[in-house]
Amino acid sequence: DAGVTQSPTHLIKTRGQQVTLRCSPKSGHDTVSWYQQALGQGPQFIFQYYEEEERQRGNFPDRFSGHQFPNYSSELNVNALLLGDSALYLCASSPRWAGPTSYEQYFGPGTRLTVT
Amino acid sequence: GNSVTQMEGPVTLSEEAFLTINCTYTATGYPSLFWYVQYPGEGLQLLLKATKADDKGSNKGFEATYRKETTSFHLEKGSVQVSDSAVYFCALSAYNTDKLIFGTGTRLQVFP
Numbered sequence: 001d002a003g004v005t006q007s008p009t010h011l012i013k014t015r016g017q018q019v020t021l022r023c024s025p026k027s028g029h030d031t032v033s034w035y036q037q038a039l040g041q042g043p044q045f046i047f048q049y050y051e052e053e054e055r056q057r058g059n060f061p062d063r064f065s066g067h068q069f070p071n072y073s074s075e076l077n078v079n080a081l082l083l084g085d086s087a088l089y090l091c092a093s094s095p096r097w098a099g100p101t102s103y104e105q106y107f108g109p110g111t112r113l114t115v116t
Numbered sequence: 117g118n119s120v121t122q123m124e125g126p127v128t129l130s131e132e133a134f135l136t137i138n139c140t141y142t143a144t145g146y147p148s149l150f151w152y153v154q155y156p157g158e159g160l161q162l163l164l165k166a167t168k169a170d171d172k173g174s175n176k177g178f179e180a181t182y183r184k185e186t187t188s189f190h191l192e193k194g195s196v197q198v199s200d201s202a203v204y205f206c207a208l209s210a211y212n213t214d215k216l217i218f219g220t221g222t223r224l225q226v227f228p
Contacts, residue, residue: 043218
């Protein structure tokens with residue numbers, strides 16, 4: 001049973017460019033959340049997708065956008081990259097059917113984005 | 117708003133020592149509480165959880181008890197191993213949501 005997978009593993013971009021990160025959820029999971037983890041910090045919630053729609057959003061600007069596909073996989077897009085966007089981007093999946101008190105999020109290994 | 121505060125690290129221990137990592141939280145209602153572990157170069161792994169007051173989560177020798185009266189969820193282990201060296205994150209999710217709010221993490225270093 002494959003866990004959460006993310007691609008690419010590492011990415012280097014220049015300020016002002018755009019980037020797309022990809023995530024495939026754990027088998028049987030239909031909800032995908034994205035987190036940003038700056039160096040030495042805890043992860044910060046970006047947004048969550050369920051049924052191909054953004055359901056919750058954290059305190060991130062509109063430069064951060066996403067998408068969920070019918071197979072539950074997801075993309076995170078960041079436009080007009082800033083140096084401060086350098087971070088580890090983590091994808092997490094969970095099963096909506098498990099009920100609210102049973103939510104457990106399974107994390108992928110992350111994509112390390114460096115903006116120069 | 118909701119938040120999590122963890123003790124700062126690094127925590128440095130000898131093998132077989134007793135471990136405590138403090139975690140307190142601020143939240144409205146009845147959040148669920150979690151401990152996640154991050155090994156070098158890897159993503160986060162759920163270590164244990166508790167979903168209501170007085171629940172004790174446990175896994176791999178680690179334990180934490182949900183204390184509503186002190187708004188705490190301290191992580192403990194009776195005898196640490198070198199392989200426990202990692203960064204530990206305390207987190208909460210508010211009632212009826214799975215959005216996680218994390219603390220800043222505590223690095224544990226265990227020496228033989």
